[in-house]
Amino acid sequence: MPNLRMGVVLSLWASVAVASAPVEAELKRLQGEYRRGEVLSRELTEVLGVSLSPLLGMGAVGCWRWVSHRSDPGERPWTERPWFFAPLLALTFILRLGSKVPLIKRFFKGLAVFESKLSALLFLPLTSVALSSVEGREAMGALLLDAVVPSAWAAEAMAGSPGGFTEAVGAVALSALGFTVWLAGHSVRVLCVLSPFEAVDLLLKSVKATLIIALVSADAISPWLGLSLAALYALVALAMAGWSFRLAVFGAIFCLDVFRITGRSAGASPYLAFASRLPGVPRRTVGRLSKEGEEVVFEWRPWLVRPTRRVVVRDASAVERGLVHPVLLDAQRNVLVRFPPRYRGASATLAGSLGLPVEEPPVLRGWRAARAWLSEQFSRVRRPAAPPASA
Numbered sequence: 001m002p003n004l005r006m007g008v009v010l011s012l013w014a015s016v017a018v019a020s021a022p023v024e025a026e027l028k029r030l031q032g033e034y035r036r037g038e039v040l041s042r043e044l045t046e047v048l049g050v051s052l053s054p055l056l057g058m059g060a061v062g063c064w065r066w067v068s069h070r071s072d073p074g075e076r077p078w079t080e081r082p083w084f085f086a087p088l089l090a091l092t093f094i095l096r097l098g099s100k101v102p103l104i105k106r107f108f109k110g111l112a113v114f115e116s117k118l119s120a121l122l123f124l125p126l127t128s129v130a131l132s133s134v135e136g137r138e139a140m141g142a143l144l145l146d147a148v149v150p151s152a153w154a155a156e157a158m159a160g161s162p163g164g165f166t167e168a169v170g171a172v173a174l175s176a177l178g179f180t181v182w183l184a185g186h187s188v189r190v191l192c193v194l195s196p197f198e199a200v201d202l203l204l205k206s207v208k209a210t211l212i213i214a215l216v217s218a219d220a221i222s223p224w225l226g227l228s229l230a231a232l233y234a235l236v237a238l239a240m241a242g243w244s245f246r247l248a249v250f251g252a253i254f255c256l257d258v259f260r261i262t263g264r265s266a267g268a269s270p271y272l273a274f275a276s277r278l279p280g281v282p283r284r285t286v287g288r289l290s291k292e293g294e295e296v297v298f299e300w301r302p303w304l305v306r307p308t309r310r311v312v313v314r315d316a317s318a319v320e321r322g323l324v325h326p327v328l329l330d331a332q333r334n335v336l337v338r339f340p341p342r343y344r345g346a347s348a349t350l351a352g353s354l355g356l357p358v359e360e361p362p363v364l365r366g367w368r369a370a371r372a373w374l375s376e377q378f379s380r381v382r383r384p385a386a387p388p389a390s391a
Helices: 002-052 054-068 082-098 105-131 134-148 151-160 165-194 198-221 223-239 241-258 347-354 362-378
Strands: 271-275 286-292 295-300 309-313 318-320 327-329 335-338
Touching: 002 054, 002 105, 002 165, 002 198, 002 223, 054 082, 054 105, 082 105, 105 165, 105 241, 165 198, 165 223, 165 241, 198 223, 223 241, 241 286, 271 295, 286 347, 318 347
Parallel strands: none
Antiparallel strands: 271 286, 271 335, 286 295, 295 309, 318 327, 327 335
């Protein structure tokens, strides 16, 4: 009997242990998923937040880590050293201060556009490596592989691949997301240069600062809330990536021409131009405009690297001089194509090459008519000439 009771107890214990094994495995899996979500939230928050403003972001993150990790001064990476983040913060302060001075603020706004492009070129490749951890890159890579590749194939591929494969996939994914978010943030810089109103500049900068603060605050409240907001930022940035890229190219060429870095002569066709109202061509798409036989043709390469496309501009009627840059008009005076500021003084050359007449903008015609009227009204009254003396 004692042996029988002992056998019953052992069998019950074994059955309970066998039944609890899947529960423990599921609990461990859920704990791993929660840990991966926390790490991924932190990495996405930092990478996307820095991508919105690379110069300020790299400097601020490096300074914060330097201040909050004083216990291990010898193990800090170079991105957390004062010689790295102090010049970045100083340069950011100088650019912000210069954009407030009335006489030079337009110059500093244009300079900020090139600063954003240069800082993205230098720092965006670092955001996925210098700011993120190995665990974060592996979490991002595993998430991407689980979403793209079937789970059985992904497990087999990761089991037979080198240890750094998942980390490399995560680093590439973080870099791509950082680039798309930077494009969206860079659009604010370009719009501030193109806008003539200070209120619009303040509104755009306030919205950008609010997005960064909201992302950091959401991650501080809850890692899952931060992850959700970071994913929303990434989705919106991906949806507007084409518009942001075209605006970035437009802003770069516009600033180069305004600062007289590029040439001013029109030369021979084809001419650099930006689509405005052409069928099948997105606005601000950069391309070349030329005359082929009796037709005016616009050619462009989507994303600057894809195969060349072309469209015939059938409704072109005149080239208008424009106050800042010439434009191509149709019969209803709608803008079909905008030329960059480098062609500002070459409207006659553009019109002659395209076989079109030149027109003055209504504002300029009205100003010249008003000036002629004022000149006539306030000019001195000439005395009539004396009659010739009789012989």
